[in-house]
Amino acid sequence: MNPYRVIIADDHPMARLAIRSLLDPDPSFEVIxxxxxxxxxxxxxxxxxxxxxxxxxxxxKWNGLEATREVKKAYPHIKVVIxxxxxxxxxxxxxxxxxxxxxxxxxxxxxxxxxxxxALLGEDSxxxxxxxxxxxxxxxxxxxxxxxxPEVLTPRERExxxxxxxxxxxxxxxxxxxxxxxxxxxxxxxxxxxxxxxxRVQLAAYAVRHHLLIKK
Numbered sequence: 001m002n003p004y005r006v007i008i009a010d011d012h013p014m015a016r017l018a019i020r021s022l023l024d025p026d027p028s029f030e031v032i033x034x035x036x037x038x039x040x041x042x043x044x045x046x047x048x049x050x051x052x053x054x055x056x057x058x059x060x061k062w063n064g065l066e067a068t069r070e071v072k073k074a075y076p077h078i079k080v081v082i083x084x085x086x087x088x089x090x091x092x093x094x095x096x097x098x099x100x101x102x103x104x105x106x107x108x109x110x111x112x113x114x115x116x117x118x119a120l121l122g123e124d125s126x127x128x129x130x131x132x133x134x135x136x137x138x139x140x141x142x143x144x145x146x147x148x149x150p151e152v153l154t155p156r157e158r159e160x161x162x163x164x165x166x167x168x169x170x171x172x173x174x175x176x177x178x179x180x181x182x183x184x185x186x187x188x189x190x191x192x193x194x195x196x197x198x199x200r201v202q203l204a205a206y207a208v209r210h211h212l213l214i215k216k
Contacts, residue, residue: 001028003027003028003029004028004030004051004052004117004121005030005048005049005050005051005052006023006029006030006031006032006050006051006052006053007031007032007034007035007041007044007045007050007052007054008020008033008034008035008054009034009035009036009037009040009041009044009053009054009055009059009064009067010034010035010054010056010059010083011036011037011056011058011060012056013036015056015106016034019054020034022110022113022114023114026114028118029117032048032050033048033050036059036060037059037060037061038055038059038060038061038062038063038067038070039061039062039067040061041053041055041059041062041067041071042062042067042070042071042074045074045075045078046074049075049078050078051078051079051121052078052079052080052081052117053068053071053078053080053081054081054083054104055067055068055080055082056082056083057082057083057095058084064082064083064084064095065082065094065095065098065167066098068080068082068095068098068099068100069098069099069167071099072098072099072100073099079101079102079120079121080100080101080102081100081101081102081103081104081117082100082102082103082104083106084103084104084105084106085105085106085107091103093204093205093208094167094204094205097166097167098167099167101120102116102117102120104116147195147196147206148194148196149210150210150212152194152195153191153194156177156187157187157191157194158212160173160177160184160187160188160191161203161206161207161212162207162212162213162214163176164188164203164204164207165203165204165206165208165212165213165214166207166213166214167204170184188200188203191203
């Protein structure tokens with residue numbers, strides 16, 4: 001079997017080197033490119049057509065989530081695994097909503113990384129939407145979240161939450177709803193205050209929990 005062709009995207013050279021050192025001893029993987037930001041990762045995907053992108057969540061220009069969304073739009077066959085130091089449930093759910101097939105913590109043991117990637121790339125890997133459903137079920141069991149219900153939102157605010165949950169940018173939301181970007185920003189600010197949420201990631205996770213999702 002040919003090795004899985006991998007692109008490593010991380011803005012820290014030492015992090016890219018560490019990831020490469022994990023993969024190089026395994027003949028199942030071949031690192032074919034490295035990117036220092038999300039936009040560069042996207043262009044490399046077009047040039048090299050990898051099987052897998054290991055995408056750091058925090059990068060300049062396009063962050064890992066934005067880059068993942070663009071990669072999956074243009075090249076849906078490429079698998080993307082988000083890399084992060086955060087085990088926040090909201091980050092994980094948002095990564096899957098943006099199209100990622102997996103989510104790896106950087107502090108995991110090397111064997112766990114390799115085993116996870118083999119399982120993900122194998123024929124029995126779980127599609128991202130099904131993975132999201134299973135994760136949500138798991139975290140609902142483990143967490144009792146005391147939060148406001150969507151009924152506190154206006155119809156327009158619920159509509160915007162649906163677009164945020166689908167991974168749309170403010171520009172995309174403004175185009176879809178024919179309103180200004182500034183209006184979108186103000187709506188999101190008001191929504192966060194109303195729902196007592198800290199940021200857009202938490203809002204996207206809220207949209208998933210309450211099934212405020214755009215039907216495709």
